[in-house]
Amino acid sequence: DAGITQSPRHKVTETGTPVTLRCHQTENHRYMYWYRQDPGHGLRLIHYSYGVKDTDKGEVSDGYSVSRSKTEDFLLTLESATSSQTSVYFCAISPVLTASTDTQYFGPGTRLTVL
Amino acid sequence: DQQVKQNSPSLSVQEGRISILNCDYTNSMFDYFLWYKKYPAEGPTFLISISSIKDKNEDGRFTVFLNKSAKHLSLHIVPSQPGDSAVYFCAASAIGNEKLTFGTGTRLTIIP
Numbered sequence: 447d448a449g450i451t452q453s454p455r456h457k458v459t460e461t462g463t464p465v466t467l468r469c470h471q472t473e474n475h476r477y478m479y480w481y482r483q484d485p486g487h488g489l490r491l492i493h494y495s496y497g498v499k500d501t502d503k504g505e506v507s508d509g510y511s512v513s514r515s516k517t518e519d520f521l522l523t524l525e526s527a528t529s530s531q532t533s534v535y536f537c538a539i540s541p542v543l544t545a546s547t548d549t550q551y552f553g554p555g556t557r558l559t560v561l
Numbered sequence: 562d563q564q565v566k567q568n569s570p571s572l573s574v575q576e577g578r579i580s581i582l583n584c585d586y587t588n589s590m591f592d593y594f595l596w597y598k599k600y601p602a603e604g605p606t607f608l609i610s611i612s613s614i615k616d617k618n619e620d621g622r623f624t625v626f627l628n629k630s631a632k633h634l635s636l637h638i639v640p641s642q643p644g645d646s647a648v649y650f651c652a653a654s655a656i657g658n659e660k661l662t663f664g665t666g667t668r669l670t671i672i673p
Contacts, residue, residue: 450604481663488565488650488663489605504660536604550661552597552604 449473450553452537458559465524467556469537471517478520479538479550480504480512482531489536495520527560534558564588565653567664575672580638582667584651587632591653595661596625596636599648608649609636638669646671 449472459465469478479494481504491504493512501512509531511523524531537553566585574580584594592613597605611618611625611634618625624637638645651664 486665488567488665489652489661490663491660494660538604550607552606554602554604 450537450539450551452535452553452556454556455554456557458561459527460561461528462526465527465558465560467522467535467537467558469520469522469539469553471520471539473539473541473551474517475539475541476517477540477542478514479540480510480520480522481536481538481552482506482533483536483555484533492522492535524558527558529560532558532560562587563665564591565651565662565664567649567651567667569667570665571668571670573670573672574641576643577640580636580641580645580669580671582636582638582649582651582669584634584636584664585632586634586653588653588655588662589632590655590658591662592656593654594625594627594634595652595654596623597650597652597663599650599666605650641671643671643673645669 451470453468480492481489483489490506492510495501495514513521535556538550540550564587595610596608598608599605609620609623609625611627616627627634648666648668650666652661654661
């Protein structure tokens with residue numbers, strides 16, 4: 447199993463509060479991704495990183511920011527959480543850029559509830 | 562706009578029989594397709610993939626078929642086992658695009 451951990455695994459917060467989710471890897475992979483999973487939508491890409499301090503937006507990036515100051519850590523921040531951000535969040539890592547490989551590994555997920 | 566569609570949210574199959582999960586796509590630029598399997602409280606794990614230059618890829622009990630003209634792929638599991646009960650996601654990527662587009666998932670239940 448790829449060494450990916452996510453913290454916290456569960457979080458309940460209130461609307462308007464800031465929230466930071468952490469993804470930590472021990473594989474030294476260059477590429478890291480944040481997805482959210484919602485019923486009826488599958489997994490959707492929020493942001494991704496192609497190196498330290500290099501990040502880009504995915505298809506559902508509004509309301510989210512990311513930071514990557516070290517290879518092993520990729521942080522996802524909800525500046526002011528809303529109920530629409532209640533979801534399960536998955537981090538993924540990959541050693542290569544192209545998605546045309548079988549090498550994107552997912553973490554165990556963080557279940558976030560915004561009341 | 563859902564570019565990758567899995568129209569069956571759920572499927573129940575008797576143990577030992579064949580499970581067929583379907584996926585349709587709309588983007589003709591997609592050239593690589595993957596299936597992921599997800600158990601509750603875990604992240605998705607890669608199952609099998611197929612390139613657009615092929616129409617079939619087999620790995621043990623799992624076979625993926627690709628029909629490019631119909632923009633359709635399917636995952637066959639035979640024989641189905643109780644451990645196959647999970648949510649299955651179809652995903653696709655386009656040439657030169659490092660991002661995966663996922664379908665909505667199909668929950669497969671294998672009945673003992």
